[in-house]
Amino acid sequence: MAHIVLFHSILGRRPVEGEIAAVFEADGHTVSVPDLYGGEAADDYDAGFALRRAVGTEAIIERARRAVEAAPAEAVLAGVSFGAALVGEFWQQRPAMAGALLFAGIAEWMDPPRAGLPVAAHIARPDPFDDEDYFAGWLAGQGEADVELHRYDGAGHYFLDPALADYDEAAARLCLDRSRDFLARL
Template sequence: MTEIVLFHHAQGQTDGFLTFADELRAAGHLVHTPDYYAGATFPSVEEGAAHRDEIGHPELMRRAAEGVDGVPPEVVWMGMSLGVVFAQLHAQTRPGAQGAVFLYGALPPDALGSPWPADVPAQVHGMTDDPWIDWDEEVAPFVAASGAEVFRYPGSGHLFGEVDSVDYDHEAAVLLRERVLAFAAESAPR
């Protein structure tokens, strides 16, 4: 069993997000899902991003940190889109991370003020033509610093792995889940 913290995207804890968390649980993992939107969900990424901006970065950071208070250090940090910021920050700055999985983006480590830990394996998943992912300016520097596995799926959808998303792509979602579940299984503390 791997302990996982899964941070939601800008649309909040949608049914698709919760389904993904439940699939990780069904595979035998303990999954924490901090809700820094306090139950609010949005039908589009744009509406969720407007809510994110209304809350503001400092408050979101405070809520995300509060949501993982008491979580042991030996976890796999996962984030979806907006949630990547929080997952990556914790994986970079909290000793003991077992790994990190970033769905729909990643940031250069220096954007979060610290280097990527040499012993923390990572994966990045996204669609090749996703307009919300900057593969060259954000993901490439992260991969160069971390040695992360990168999985680029054909298409332009953003939240393509979520069953209730307008971007859902069944074939890509199945492959994404297989890869994430394999990573989680390999990350279990020994």
């Protein structure tokens, strides 16, 4: 079973990250969900971006780094939106990482992308924060990484969170089922 480090979205650690973790834990995985904002959370994206600025990049990166360092070398790095982008801060230093699981966002590729690295990304289509050229460019840069890009037509950006207007129950269920399958193959 995998050890997963799941970084929360720009909104902070909210109940949904615990719900996602519980799905994976029910399959026997170990999941840590570091609180990158020190107990603060937001209910909308504007407040989330303001909170991120208030906490500061240095504190966020340090909290994320501590969580990654506490995990086994082969841990799966995962994240939601802003949290998915954080994966890109660490995967270069994780040569034994078993895989990456990205929700509602992607991470900048390591240079070069590790051959055979399993990566699954789950993105709404259209995504309100990034256009289709952005995702096409990301795919073009995958090198020899083993990438699965799943798109969810008509779903909101953070379609996994039932507390948001973005929520799409069918997309969330499909995303979690695909993620469970991905983790089972690692």
